[in-house]
Amino acid sequence: YPDDRFDRIWEPNYNSYGTPYSTNETVSESGDPMFGMPSVVMQTAVYSKDKILVNWPGGVDDSFYLYLEFADIVRPVGRQPRQMQVQMNGQDWGDPVDVHPFRSNVSYSTSPETASQYSFSIRSVNTSDEGAVLNSFEVYKALTVARSATDARE
Numbered sequence: 001y002p003d004d005r006f007d008r009i010w011e012p013n014y015n016s017y018g019t020p021y022s023t024n025e026t027v028s029e030s031g032d033p034m035f036g037m038p039s040v041v042m043q044t045a046v047y048s049k050d051k052i053l054v055n056w057p058g059g060v061d062d063s064f065y066l067y068l069e070f071a072d073i074v075r076p077v078g079r080q081p082r083q084m085q086v087q088m089n090g091q092d093w094g095d096p097v098d099v100h101p102f103r104s105n106v107s108y109s110t111s112p113e114t115a116s117q118y119s120f121s122i123r124s125v126n127t128s129d130e131g132a133v134l135n136s137f138e139v140y141k142a143l144t145v146a147r148s149a150t151d152a153r154e
Contacts (some may be wrong), residue, residue: 003038010041010136017054017134018046023073023102027135030103037069042104042135045073049131051123056139063112066120067138070097071104074130083125084132089115096125099133112142 004010012020027042029035046052058064070084083096086107097107122132 003040005036008138010038012044017052018048018132021045021047021074025073025102027071027073027102027104030100030105035067035069035104035106037104037106037136042069042071043073045071045133045135047074047131047133051121052132052134054118054120054122054134054137056118058115058118060116063114063142064118065109065112065140065142066118067106067108067140068097068120068122068134069104069106069136069138070099070133071135072099072101072130072133073135075101076129080126080129082129082133084122084134085125087121087123088113089117089119093120104135 022044024043027037027039029037054068068086072082076082082099084099084107085096086093094107098105120137122134124130124132
């Protein structure tokens, strides 16, 4: 991807998750820009009055790292701070995530997740707002290396 400093590939698939929105306004990264989220990727999002569901099959020997990226690209109606609650397979997955207008925030796994099926749901904690929002997500399969990648003498 030309605007991604980590050369990740971003493929839009909005209709599977909610109502797509986009903006021409720049979306900046919150705090330390360690995730390197390209503004052009964060300038698109899906919104849902209910919840947004992200599913994929797992496996007995499979484990994954997940990154969920959030930013409001539609100006919120109220001034109340927005938060999204993420659940994995029906259980809360960390604390609610703060969502800011035109500023990205990332929720991510700090260790590999292992399950036979992955079902992530994202819903707004706030009662009267624009609903759930998700700009992008990344899934990385954790691989186990059976032997050393370099000579043991090095």
